[in-house]
Amino acid sequence: xxxxxxxxxxxxxxxxxxxxxxxxxxxxxxxxxxxxxxxxxxxxxxxxxxxxxxxxxxxxxxxxxxxxxxxxxxxxxxxxxxxxxxxxxxxxxxxxxxxxxxxxxxxxxxxxxxxxxxxxxxxxxxxxxxxxxxxxxxxxxxxxxxxxxxxxxxxxxxxxxxxxxxxxxx
Numbered sequence: 001x002x003x004x005x006x007x008x009x010x011x012x013x014x015x016x017x018x019x020x021x022x023x024x025x026x027x028x029x030x031x032x033x034x035x036x037x038x039x040x041x042x043x044x045x046x047x048x049x050x051x052x053x054x055x056x057x058x059x060x061x062x063x064x065x066x067x068x069x070x071x072x073x074x075x076x077x078x079x080x081x082x083x084x085x086x087x088x089x090x091x092x093x094x095x096x097x098x099x100x101x102x103x104x105x106x107x108x109x110x111x112x113x114x115x116x117x118x119x120x121x122x123x124x125x126x127x128x129x130x131x132x133x134x135x136x137x138x139x140x141x142x143x144x145x146x147x148x149x150x151x152x153x154x155x156x157x158x159x160x161x162x163x164x165x166x167x168x169x170x
Contacts, residue, residue, distance in 0.1 A: 047128060048128060050124055050126055050167075051141060052164045054163075055147045056118065057158035058097070058118055060097075068119065068156070080138050089149070091121075092122075093122075097116035098110050098111070141160060143163060146160075
C-alpha cells in the first residue's frame with residue numbers, strides 16, 4: 001500500500017491538505033474547550049477568604065491628610081489598572097508622626113512633627129488564600145510590601161503593616 005495514491009490521497013483515504021485543515025479545526029476546538037472548562041474548574045477550586053489589610057502611610061504632609069479626609073474614602077472600592085476591585089476601605093485613622101533625631105549630645109530624641117501625620121487604612125477584600133501570592137487586584141499582599149491605596153479620588157503608597165485572614169461566610 002502506497003503512502004499517497006494516484007489521486008493524491010493519504011493512505012487512499014484523505015487529501016493531505018484536508019487533513020491539515022481538519023487538524024487545525026480540532027486543535028482550535030480543543031483549545032477553546034480547555035480554556036472554558038479549565039477556567040471554570042480552577043475558579044471552583046480557589047479557597048477564597050477575607051483578607052483585612054492595614055496599610056501604614058508614614059509622615060504624610062498635612063495637605064495630603066486634608067485631601068484624604070475631604071475625599072472621605074471609607075466605603076470606597078480600590079482600583080487596580082483603572083478597574084474596580086472587590087477591595088473596600090473599611091476605616092481610616094490618623095496618628096501623630098513621631099520623628100527620631102539626634103541632639104547635640106549625640107542622644108536619640110523623639111519629637112512630634114506638627115506638619116505631618118501617619119495614616120492607617122484598613123482594607124478588606126476576598127483573596128485566594130491557597131495562592132503563593134495572594135493579591136488585591138494585581139498587587140500582591142505581604143507584610144512589609146509597598147501597597148498603593150488607589151480609589152477614584154486618592155492615590156497614595158504605604159507599607160502593609162498587617163494581614164488577617166477570615167473565612168468567607170457562605
